[in-house]
Amino acid sequence: MPPEEPVSTDTMEKEAKQRTVAPPMVTARAPQVPDQGQAGGDKDQVKIQVHGLNAWFGEKQVLHDVNFKVVEHQVTAMIGPSGCGKSTLIRCLNRMHETVSGAELKGSIRYENQEILAPDVDPVAVRRRIGMVFQKPTPFPTLTIFENVAVGMRLHGIHDQKLVTATVERSLRGAALWDEVKDVLHKPGGSLSGGQQQRLCIARALAIETDVLLLDEPCSALDPISTAKVEELLFELKNKYTIVIVTHNMQQAARVSERTVFMLNGKLIEYGPTDKMFTAPDNRLTEDYITGRFG
Amino acid sequence: MQRHFEEEFNALAQELLKMGGHCERMIQASVKALLERDLTHSAQVLKWEEQVNVLHVQIDEACMHLLALQNPVASDLRAVIAALKINNDLERIGDQACNITQNTIDLLKSPGLRIPEGMARMTELAQSMVRLALDGYVKRDVGLAEHVLALEDQVDALKDQIFNEELADMTRNSVAVPRGLDIILIARNLEKIGDHATNIAEDVIFMVKAKDIRHHLDQAKA
Amino acid sequence: MAENLFKVDVKRARIDRLMRGLCWAGLAVALVPLLSLLFMVITRGWHRLDLDFFMHLPRPVGIPGGGMSNALVGSIELVAIASVIGMPIGVLAGIFLAEYGDNRFAKTVRFYADVLSGVPSIVTGIFAYQLVVKPMHGFSGLAGGFALSLMMIPLIARITEEVVRLVPTGLREAALALGVPRWRSIVSVVVRTAMSGIATGLLLAATRVASETAPLLFTAFNNQFWPSGLNQPTASLTVQIFTYAISPYQEWQDVAWTGALVLLMMVLLASLASRLTVSKNRQIQL
Secondary structure, three states: OOOOOOOOOHHHHHHHHHOOOOOOOOOOOOOOOOOOOOOOOOOOOEEEEEEEEEEEOOOEEEEEEEEEEEOOOOOEEEEEOOOOOOHHHHHHHOOOOOHOOOEEEEEEEEEEEEOOOOOOOOOOHHHHHHHEEEOOOOOOOOHHHHHHHHHHHHHOOOOOOOHHHHHHHHHHOOOHHHHHHHOHHHHHHOOOHHHHHHHHHHHHHOOOOOOOOEEOOOOOOOHHHHHHHHHHHHHHOOOOOOOOOEEEEEEEHHHHHHHEEEEEEOEEEEEHHHHHHHHHOOOHHHHHHOOOOHH | OOOHHHHHHHHHHHHHHHHHHHHHHHHHHHHHHHOOOOOHHHOOOOOHHHHHHHHHHOOOOOOOHHHHOOOOHHHHHHHHHHHHHHHHHHHHHHHHHHHHHHHHHHHOOOOOOOOOHHHHHHHHHHHHHHHHHHHHHHHHOOOHHHHHHHHHHHHHHHHHHHHHHHHHHHHHHHHHHHHHHHHHHHHHHHHHHHHHHHHHHHHHHHHHHOOOOOOOHHHHHH | OOOOOOOOOHHHHHHHHHHHHHHHHHHHHHHHHHHHHHHHHHHHHHHOOOOOHHHHOOOOOOOOOOOOHHHHHHHHHHHHHHHHHHHHHHHHHHHHHOOOOOOHHHHHHHHHHHHHHHOOOOHHHHHEEEHHHHHHHHHHHHHHHHHHHHHHHHHHHHHHOOOOOHHOOHHHHHHOOOOOOHHHHHHHHHHHHHHHHHHHHHHHHHHHHHHHOHHHHOOOOOOOOOOOOOOOOOOOOOHHHHHHOOOHHHHOOOOOHHHHHHHEEEEEEEEEEEEHHHHHHHHOOO
């Protein structure tokens, strides 16, 4: 029962000084099991569904039983401290993980309802539909800007010059780079600035028939203005593509994504809408990570 | 690990408590002036009001500082937003206490003053509500906040009671109208203080549970 | 009055000057043999460096105007044969070692390549004699080229491997991520990027092999006349220099010096060319 008699002023002052601020409690909901990846009842189309994914580098297990889904025409961000497995996870999505010797993965990854980890699936074909852009911009140094964008097509055997030129322009426009390079297409790929190079790599990925774009910390090597340009680009791109982005910058994840995955020590801790994740996460660990109590 | 954010936030919370302390004192003193028919208490109220205004500005600035520079998210964000709102409610409470003082000064000029019984009780309740709500904020205790919501009913009931008493009085005797009006006004001031304390409690519940219970009165007061 | 916080330490400065002096002295000492060699070759070979040298066949002693034209052509022919055999094998081996070189087989290959590159050139010559000259019942350009290729292969393989390894992993991954099969990514991206480095390696190997004498002694043997066929003994600059140098005739000895000068100039030009390609390469790398 709270006190009802009026208390003297001095006592109130003393009480005020003694009150310490209690540490914040996490929202008092029952902890939810991370999303098991059932297709939503709402209009969100599931593009990629990951179920029971485990991955190893030799003897060391780096992903433990990961389940989540990637929704079409949305940006899904993956956050977590260094070494949590988010890069490994994104590289499993286009079967790049297995290019490292000793790497293994088990589980299920379904792309538009087709299992891409099946033994009869060609990883090369998977990578044509699911493209990737890496942390360090990697334009091919011996090729010109034009050829850099066209190289994907050429290596797939497309030689129709008109088609190639049209696609190169379309991709460079799609990557918001056309206006900056349309007069210097013959210059070597390495002659652009860091931010432009990264957009060139995005254009290169767009030029083949991808409809999912995986970005592994695409802005970590870029200055803030180039980062902002790439983020703007993502807003436009998601109308036509589906995007998954790994980032160590939580504010970036908050800015650009609709859904966020939080990983820790190879486990998926929480997965859900970004605004919920950043205003009222379910899991204590998520809360601690995004408020900077560790990591 | 003590984060820099926590240090700054604790300082902010202490300021809020200080402000709350002033408000409680103002409530008590403003009605004491009426009960004891002693206007020296009223002068005190006006002095505290100045301090409350200074704190109001300082706390707003501190919140803005935290939001811009520390980028709080999740529970930290909710705590800072709650602080902003509570700051406003406390300032309004201070204003209401000043209004009580003003009305008291007018009232004490009237002859034949009879102070209704419920007035003292209303004052205690209003003070309690403010203290409980702030306690709830600092301790992040939803139970305290919910208790505040329960007390609001009592305050409203007392206001109605006073209103009806005075109305009856004024109907019988037209000389009683000026003082009756002043008394009703003071009762309304106290009821408004209760409202603001309720707002603070709702903000506490929002901060702790991430649930916005405003305008869903039946759900909140279970 | 504040004292100078950044005063020069006199003792340290003295030691610094001493060490610098020693380094310069070391450089001078190292340069002496090189400079004296150049001086000697130039002064003794210079006066017979004429059109005759490049155009005429060797002539008997006493008859003026003999040259080493056949030896020059012969050397080119031998290096060409060696390249045709050695370059493809060497480059492919180098690419294999760089791209797929994490297993035991590759380690073994690498080891044996190193061993092969350390084999004395005369032994290579004898080996080629046994393998090619004997069955063919005669000395030949083929045998000479074969012997030279044995020296080329490990050298090219190692240089190619180094250069291909230098291609950043990011480029390989970027190529794979475009949905390109591994072999294609190696050919079209990795090797293409390493191309100028590989070309430099090839140039260096060819130069090195053109300067060899011992393996040619009993494979290509020598020939005073124009090369008449791959299966015939073939003249080469190095063996011809050898032959003339040990002869008792002043005339021939003079021509030998000129031959040495020409050989030296070739090596110098090749080194310069390889340096130029390397620096051009550096401009493209970001």
